[in-house]
Each structure stands twice: as C-alpha cells, then as structure tokens.
Amino acid sequence: MTSIRQLRYFVEIAECGSFSAAAERLYIAQSALSRQIKDLEQQLGTPLFERTARLPRLTLAGQAFLERARRLLADLAQAERVTRDIGEGRQGSLRLNHSSTVPLTGPLLARLGGYLQANLGIALEIAQQSSEAQLEDIAAGRLDIGLLRLPVLRQHEGVVLHELFSEPLLLAVAAGHPLADAAQVRLEQLREQRFVSIPHRDRGGLSYLSASLCMEAGFFPRAAQVLSRKTTQLQLIQAGFGIALLPACMREIAPRAISFVALEGACESTVALACRRDAGPMVQQFVAAMQG
Secondary structure, X not given: OOOHHHHHHHXXXXXXXXXXXXXXXHOOOHHHHHHXXXXXXXXXXXXXXXXXXXXXXXXXXXXXXXXXXXXXXXXXXXXXXXXXXXXXXXXXXXXEEEOOOOOOOHHHHHHHHHHHHHOOOEEEEEEEOOHHHHHHHXXXXXXXXXXXXXXXXXXXXXXXXXXXXXXXEEEEEEXXXXXXXXXXXXXXXXXXXXXXXXXXXXXXXXXXXXXXXXXXXXXXXXXXXXXXXXXXXXXXXXXXXXXXXXXXXXXXXXXXXXXXXXXXXXXXXXXXXXXXXXXXXXXHHHHHHXXX
C-alpha cells in the first residue's frame, strides 16, 4: 500500500525537478529516495518518471498521480490541523445555557463577544434553562457551560462553580407604583408588598436570595396572585401584579413601564459559571476568558 512518506517524496521530486534537489530538501540520501520511488512505481504498476540523461520528467501517469497526491497531502494536513485545534481547544462547539435572570447583556455579552472574536474556530450553542436543570445536564455530560445566579442549594458531584461578578439588586415596580419615584428604598418598606417571585423550597437562585434578604429585614415576601421565576415576571410587574428584587442587568431588557429603585444596604447578586471539574481544554479556555 502506498505510504504517506512515498507520496511526499514523489511530490517533492516533481516540484524540485530532480532527485538530488529533492533529497537535499528532504535530508535523506538520494539512493534511499530513489528506492522509495521505485517501490511506489512497482506498487502502482507503472512508471511515474521518465529517467532521462538530464532530469526526470513526469509520465502521463505521473502527471495524473501528482494532482491527486497533492490533494491527498493537503487533506491530510487539514485533518491534522483540525485535530490539533480541537485537542488544544481552538476549534469545536460549546453548549452553553443560561438562566432567565442572567440575560446575555452588558459586560457578560462583551466577554462572550471577545472570546468568540479571539476564537474564530469555536461555535456556541446557546439556550435558556433553569439553574437546577443546568447543573443536572452538566453533571450528566449533556451541557458544557452553565450561567446561573447564586446561591445553589443542590451540589452535583464533578460540577464546579466559578464566580464571575456581582451586581446590585434593585426594586422593580410598575411605573405608577407609589415607590416608583423613590430615590432609595429600605427592605422593611416592602413588608406589605406582593412579590411576583418567591422561592421554591428545593431551589436556590435569585428568588431564594431575595427571600433571604427579606427575612433578614424581618419578614418573608408575600406572594402575588400570579407568580413567575422567569423573565415573564417583568410583564407581571408592568401589569401591576406585584414587585420583585431584580439584578441591575435586567434593566436592559425590561419594558419602559417598569421603574427600578435602589435598595438601601449591601444587596447584591452574584453570577457564576458552572462546568465539569474534568472539563477539556476548550471549556477551560472559555472559563479563563469569562473570568478575565
């Protein structure tokens, strides 16, 4: 069977125009080069070169073989580059999901854009998914990257969390709400308000954090008639069903009829990136880029 080495030797001779010049470029003895080409011609059952007194000249069979040999070597080189890039994390596809309270806006979107610009061989498959489902899918190998809000109540073996950044929590109310024009609001003032998002006992995230802050202020948030833990809570707030504590980034996707009011005290929410502890180089490079 024809070897890759024989193909390379043959192409080198054809491009150099002589056995001696090709042997010099290949750093091998001319006799060894000639022997390889002779073996190749025997395998093919036809001569590839006309041996003349001057320089070897391609036969018709040799001319046809040269075109295909070049193509095979080019394909092999491309396969090697792709394989190397994938192995080193420079090419491939990443599955990334984010929770509804981690919209891809502002600095987060800028980091994603910077990563993709620096890694043109990487494609991202993005979808929205709850924090709990993200962690389950990452642990099972169905998802590469998750973007969620802390705290996480349920840990998964083999899944690690990397904190990315923190941002202020704001009070979100309908534009006509009595607190809409306040410069700042204390959590205690929200005791009688109806919240469109309250925590599930087995789930963490933003609603859990909001309830924890309210309990520190001496009350548990009262539930509105309509509840949602998704971005639909923005529509519920706008319609006047209730209020919510939302991260500052939600202002970028909120309807204009919603007012955001600063909260007194250190009320912040942290965004984290989740991935497998044994993730490959492509995921590790993505994590490093997002942390930067």
